[in-house]
Amino acid sequence: MSEAAPHLVVRGVSKKYGPTTVLDHIDLTIRRGELVTLLGPSGCGKTTLLRAIAGLAQPDTGKVELAGRDVTHVPPHKRNVGVVFQSYALFPHLTVAGNIAFGLKVRGAARREIDAAVERALSLVKLGHLAGRRISALSGGQQQRVALARAIAVEPDVLLFDEALSALDRKLREEMQVELRRLLQDVKATAIFVTHDQDEALTMSDRVAVMNKGRIEQLAEPRELYLRPASLFALNFVGLSTRIAGTVLAAGNGKVEVETKVGRFSALGNFQAGSPVIVAARPEQLRIGEQSEANTAAGRVRSVVFQGSRTLVDVDAGAGESLLAELSGRDGKIPIVHDEIRLSWPVTETFAFPMEAQA
Amino acid sequence: MARAAIAFCWVMAIGLALFLIAPLLVIAAASFSPTPVFDLPLTGASTRWYGKIGRLDGFWPSLLLSLQIALLSTAISLISGTLAAIAIARGKLPGADIFATALVSPLMMPGLVLGIALLQGFRAVGFTAPWATLLVAHLVITLPYVARTMIAGLSRFDFTLIEAARTLGCTYPGSVLRVMVPALAPSFLIAGIFSFLASFDNYPVSIFLADVRTKTLPIRMLQYIEEAPDPTLAALSTLILLGTVILLFVSDRVVGLHRMAGTSD
Numbered sequence: 001m002s003e004a005a006p007h008l009v010v011r012g013v014s015k016k017y018g019p020t021t022v023l024d025h026i027d028l029t030i031r032r033g034e035l036v037t038l039l040g041p042s043g044c045g046k047t048t049l050l051r052a053i054a055g056l057a058q059p060d061t062g063k064v065e066l067a068g069r070d071v072t073h074v075p076p077h078k079r080n081v082g083v084v085f086q087s088y089a090l091f092p093h094l095t096v097a098g099n100i101a102f103g104l105k106v107r108g109a110a111r112r113e114i115d116a117a118v119e120r121a122l123s124l125v126k127l128g129h130l131a132g133r134r135i136s137a138l139s140g141g142q143q144q145r146v147a148l149a150r151a152i153a154v155e156p157d158v159l160l161f162d163e164a165l166s167a168l169d170r171k172l173r174e175e176m177q178v179e180l181r182r183l184l185q186d187v188k189a190t191a192i193f194v195t196h197d198q199d200e201a202l203t204m205s206d207r208v209a210v211m212n213k214g215r216i217e218q219l220a221e222p223r224e225l226y227l228r229p230a231s232l233f234a235l236n237f238v239g240l241s242t243r244i245a246g247t248v249l250a251a252g253n254g255k256v257e258v259e260t261k262v263g264r265f266s267a268l269g270n271f272q273a274g275s276p277v278i279v280a281a282r283p284e285q286l287r288i289g290e291q292s293e294a295n296t297a298a299g300r301v302r303s304v305v306f307q308g309s310r311t312l313v314d315v316d317a318g319a320g321e322s323l324l325a326e327l328s329g330r331d332g333k334i335p336i337v338h339d340e341i342r343l344s345w346p347v348t349e350t351f352a353f354p355m356e357a358q359a
Numbered sequence: 360m361a362r363a364a365i366a367f368c369w370v371m372a373i374g375l376a377l378f379l380i381a382p383l384l385v386i387a388a389a390s391f392s393p394t395p396v397f398d399l400p401l402t403g404a405s406t407r408w409y410g411k412i413g414r415l416d417g418f419w420p421s422l423l424l425s426l427q428i429a430l431l432s433t434a435i436s437l438i439s440g441t442l443a444a445i446a447i448a449r450g451k452l453p454g455a456d457i458f459a460t461a462l463v464s465p466l467m468m469p470g471l472v473l474g475i476a477l478l479q480g481f482r483a484v485g486f487t488a489p490w491a492t493l494l495v496a497h498l499v500i501t502l503p504y505v506a507r508t509m510i511a512g513l514s515r516f517d518f519t520l521i522e523a524a525r526t527l528g529c530t531y532p533g534s535v536l537r538v539m540v541p542a543l544a545p546s547f548l549i550a551g552i553f554s555f556l557a558s559f560d561n562y563p564v565s566i567f568l569a570d571v572r573t574k575t576l577p578i579r580m581l582q583y584i585e586e587a588p589d590p591t592l593a594a595l596s597t598l599i600l601l602g603t604v605i606l607l608f609v610s611d612r613v614v615g616l617h618r619m620a621g622t623s624d
């Protein structure tokens with residue numbers, strides 16, 4: 001099968017629990033070997049989508065295709081998916097090796113084959129020395145690795161991770177993010193991660209699906225998601241931004257002129273004149289002083305937060321609006337609190353979003 | 360000061376343990392008595408009383424009956440009690456707490472009250488077959504032990520284990536058998552042992568339901584002691600004690616005695 005062929009296809013999947021719509025016509029296509037993250041706030045339906053893919057929850061409508069096979073009505077034990085649960089769900093009555101061998105045993109694999117697969121999976125997660133341990137005698141990080149090894153050992157068509165790293169402490173989690181990504185690329189796994197941690201999403205994945213209220217708002221590569229958010233929700237959920245409310249004065253050619261309480265701005269977007277909108281820009285686009293083809297606004301510095309390689313400057317622009325600038329050391333002088341400064345940012349990095357979609 | 364307090368607690372612990380175990384030691388010693396009265400075998404031991412156990416009047420039928428009732432009621436309780444415990448621990452059953460309390464409540468009732476209540480109840484509905492009434496009554500005795508242990512065990516059971524097994528290739532029933540049953544094995548064992556023992560040595564409930572031909576072992580033993588108190592009874596008690604110790608020892612090997620006593624996890 002070619003690298004680009006669709007490997008997992010979710011088509012129009014909806015699910016209701018009682019009156020609440022948990023999944024609302026989800027479409028998602030994942031290529032073979034791709035690592036995709038479902039990113040969204042608590043309760044947006046990430047786990048439910050994952051369970052629908054694994055066969056643990058039956059969608060009300062729609063289809064799931066895996067490796068060229070329609071699995072919509074196939075029970076979980078015949079789907080060949082690997083799941084790493086948030087609680088790890090390791091079998092307490094079995095050893096590390098017993099847990100990893102479990103999937104192959106129930107598939108009736110031969111003894112020699114099982115032993116070889118267990119050994120391979122253990123060395124992949126660097127736990128060869130713990131094969132005979134009881135699960136209760138493992139640390140959280142080690143349990144996480146066993147859960148991963150158990151899921152990988154059966155060579156599933158897709159690996160599903162439901163907040164698999166969230167139980168680890170921050171440092172370990174950051175190490176595991178990098179290691180896990182490399183490991184999954186090594187074994188050419190197709191994987192979906194569920195998380196509500198944006199850093200994890202940006203670090204781990206080839207593409208990120210931002211979910212909100214049972215829908216996928218945007219599916220894009222991490223860089224594009226950050227630079228070209230498709231909705232106010234996506235903008236807010238990933239990274240920081242300056243946001244100013246206003247009304248469209250004039251529109252045309254994919255650009256709008258917006259009147260706000262702190263000045264008139266140009267932004268990218270298609271709207272009718274008179275629409276209420278939010279004008280937004282990423283903080284690293286804001287500079288002190290003037291630039292050509294730029295929006296500008298002035299205000300008084302409210303706070304300055306030094307963060308090592310960068311400094312975040314929060315500016316009170318009056319009328320309840322604020323500007324957030326991220327200045328690097330090379331930008332020259334860093335202002336101090338109460339300074340009156342003027343900031344500018346390129347029109348091509350200014351976006352307008354419809355007001356009512358505010359989350 | 361603190362050391363004195365700790366020393367006092369130690370003395371308490373050792374003293375209480377002796378206080379609990381001493382009668383058992385006495386009866387074991389008395390079973391080797393050389394004379395036909397309950398006597399400590401100070402002048403030479405004899406095992407002849409053990410030989411007489413089997414010749415006690417009506418001993419074998421009573422032993423058989425007690426074993427039957429205990430095993431059967433334990434088995435039925437284990438299955439039905441576990442299913443009920445699943446509903447309570449897992450299902451979003453309205454009023455689960457009330458059901459849980461109801462299932463465990465016979466534990467808090469005096470055996471005599473329970474016995475009279477069951478006798479009256481069975482009479483009222485015309486249910487008088489002695490063997491069957493005994494079995495049903497012993498279900499009432501054993502179910503609370505099973506329910507209590509299994510509700511506790513299940514409340515600690517992570518049901519995502521079953522989902523994990525399913526995604527690894529197990530059918531739903533297969534997952535229950537391969538994952539839930541072994542993970543709950545310690546609870547099953549504990550529930551089974553306590554329920555078996557509670558049934559096997561029950562006197563106050565059984566006495567109301569037994570008749571001349573249907574006497575459980577504890578009833579029979581009390582009758583022996585009234586008729587002819589000799590060390591045969593001590594010998595029998597010692598054997599029962601030995602059986603219990605072996606049972607507990609084996610279980611300890613399997614799951615750990617501290618877990619059974621509930622003194623640690």
Ligand SMILES: Nc1ncnc2c1ncn2[C@@H]1O[C@H](COP(=O)(O)OP(=O)(O)OP(=O)(O)O)[C@@H](O)[C@H]1O
Binds near residue numbers: 042046047196
């Ligand atoms: N079995 C269920 N019965 C009823 N409602 C459910 C069930 N499972 C999930 N829900 C509801 O569906 C919604 C989405 O749940 P889901 O677990 O998919 O969210 P999530 O995005 O994974 O959230 P989190 O980040 O908190 O894990 C929630 O409002 C939840 O209450």
Ligand SMILES: [Mg+2]
Binds near residue numbers: 046047048162
């Ligand atoms: Mg979730």
